[in-house]
Amino acid sequence: MASAAPPGRVVVVGASLAGLSALETLRQEGYEGELVAVGAEPDLPYDRPPLSKQVLQGQWEPDKAMLRGQPEYDGLGVTWHLGRRATALDPAARAVTLDDGEPLSYDGLVIATGATPRRIAGTEGLAGVHVLRTLADCLALRAELEAASRVCVVGAGFIGAEVAASARLRGVEVTMLEALPAPLARAFPAEMGAACAALHHDHGVDLRCGVTVAGFEGDGRVTGVRLGVPGGSGVSPGQGEVVEADVVVVGIGVVPETGWLESSGITLDNGVVCDATCATSAPGVVAAGDIARWPNNLFGETMRVEHWSNAVEQGAAAARRLLAGPGEAVDFAPVPYFWSDQYDAKIQFLGRCCPTDEVRIVDGSVEERRFVALFGRDGRLVGALAFSRPRLLMAYRKLLAAKTSFEDAVAHAAQAK
Amino acid sequence: MRVVVDFDRCQSNAVCMDVAPEIFEVRDDNFLYILDEKPPEALRPKLEEAVRRCPTQAISIEED
Numbered sequence A: 001m002a003s004a005a006p007p008g009r010v011v012v013v014g015a016s017l018a019g020l021s022a023l024e025t026l027r028q029e030g031y032e033g034e035l036v037a038v039g040a041e042p043d044l045p046y047d048r049p050p051l052s053k054q055v056l057q058g059q060w061e062p063d064k065a066m067l068r069g070q071p072e073y074d075g076l077g078v079t080w081h082l083g084r085r086a087t088a089l090d091p092a093a094r095a096v097t098l099d100d101g102e103p104l105s106y107d108g109l110v111i112a113t114g115a116t117p118r119r120i121a122g123t124e125g126l127a128g129v130h131v132l133r134t135l136a137d138c139l140a141l142r143a144e145l146e147a148a149s150r151v152c153v154v155g156a157g158f159i160g161a162e163v164a165a166s167a168r169l170r171g172v173e174v175t176m177l178e179a180l181p182a183p184l185a186r187a188f189p190a191e192m193g194a195a196c197a198a199l200h201h202d203h204g205v206d207l208r209c210g211v212t213v214a215g216f217e218g219d220g221r222v223t224g225v226r227l228g229v230p231g232g233s234g235v236s237p238g239q240g241e242v243v244e245a246d247v248v249v250v251g252i253g254v255v256p257e258t259g260w261l262e263s264s265g266i267t268l269d270n271g272v273v274c275d276a277t278c279a280t281s282a283p284g285v286v287a288a289g290d291i292a293r294w295p296n297n298l299f300g301e302t303m304r305v306e307h308w309s310n311a312v313e314q315g316a317a318a319a320r321r322l323l324a325g326p327g328e329a330v331d332f333a334p335v336p337y338f339w340s341d342q343y344d345a346k347i348q349f350l351g352r353c354c355p356t357d358e359v360r361i362v363d364g365s366v367e368e369r370r371f372v373a374l375f376g377r378d379g380r381l382v383g384a385l386a387f388s389r390p391r392l393l394m395a396y397r398k399l400l401a402a403k404t405s406f407e408d409a410v411a412h413a414a415q416a417k
Numbered sequence B: 001m002r003v004v005v006d007f008d009r010c011q012s013n014a015v016c017m018d019v020a021p022e023i024f025e026v027r028d029d030n031f032l033y034i035l036d037e038k039p040p041e042a043l044r045p046k047l048e049e050a051v052r053r054c055p056t057q058a059i060s061i062e063e064d
Helices: A017-028 A070-075 A135-147 A158-169 A190-202 A308-323 A390-401 A406-416 B015-019 B041-053
Strands: A009-013 A034-039 A078-082 A086-090 A095-098 A103-105 A108-111 A115-117 A150-154 A173-178 A206-209 A213-217 A224-227 A242-244 A247-250 A254-256 A285-287 A292-296 A301-303 A337-342 A345-351 A358-365 A370-377 A380-387 B002-005 B024-026 B032-034 B059-062
Touching (some): A017 A308, A135 A247, A150 A158, A158 A190, A158 A337, A190 A206, A190 A370, A285 A308, A308 A337, A308 B041, A380 A390, A390 B015, B002 B032, B015 B024, B041 B059
Parallel strands (some): A150 A247, A173 A206
Antiparallel strands (some): A095 A103, A115 A254, A345 A380, A358 A370, B024 B032
């Protein structure tokens, strides 16, 4: 931006958490130029975590999930293009094309279009099959949960788990299907998946792991989920067990929303590829949030992080990157953090983890559903997970940021008791 | 300035305690306690960061 004629115009594509964080940071850092935000949804930025919890449970109405009040939005001085999609980017012309064909020129661009839920082929047009990402998704699911008696959740990741918990709180019977041998088995050592599974069993969820979905029953409206035949090389229609359900929620992950960038020439690889400072391969273009893949030098790992805190922090970092003069750019190297509230349990995780990491439970126990577990790799502390232990967990952020050895982290835990 | 926490929203993530331990403390009962409701001006940057990073957006600042 330093070379662009000040004050210029910054366009933010994506009007959710990362985009809002970028907009606010630009103003806080003194940027006085024009700010334009483009959002595919009709709403001003709202908060997604309550969509699987308070709003879905019926405790909150949607207005309570707005990220800011109207005065705060007005005070930012942003031109909002809501209910509009960007369809193309021309980095040479420094212009974004909107879905009505109108070009929008920029001096600086923030890409924050997030991600979109994976769907299962064959569910198009089948009523009662839901995904959960947007407020509209949430309200459609909530309306159906009011009349539902049996819900089948496909995928025991965090969205699936939170939906299962919310449905149980509403008194609905829940079956949750997971392809892996335990929940979260791709990311965490087996003990942690077992802890999550136990939590759902405690609350009456019929959790079935190691099962696949072969198809859906129902003509026009779903009546059940047909499971794959265990050990079978293919699926013979009608042979697998059917899990009856009047509502199905598919929570099998998300894919980055990069379709509009495919013709731009900007480097894509399961997201928008950034350098360590959130800059993309195109001049004056940065990316943040679920869509950005960047090398996090604290962990020596290229990552794409789909969590709330990363959207806030990376949105701010990307904004500062746009404003930075030559030689002023700083690396974005945070300790990733996420939380998930399920039933009365608070699950929190700091850092990075893989199934082969060394695990040490340093406080409480899985049986109590209250514990802190530390993860080590090559002698270094790489992650910390807590069930309902927020005070103890947070102390590890600084230790993770300081690249503390696993041994020293375990010693810290003994002292903290 | 005065620290205001909406305890209806607060879910005790303890992110605020990590950012500004002078002002916030989550204790073993998993509840958040405000240690300093009227923190000195020098703590404003930390408090603003806690407001921004609170996962449930439960913290606000009321000016005198």
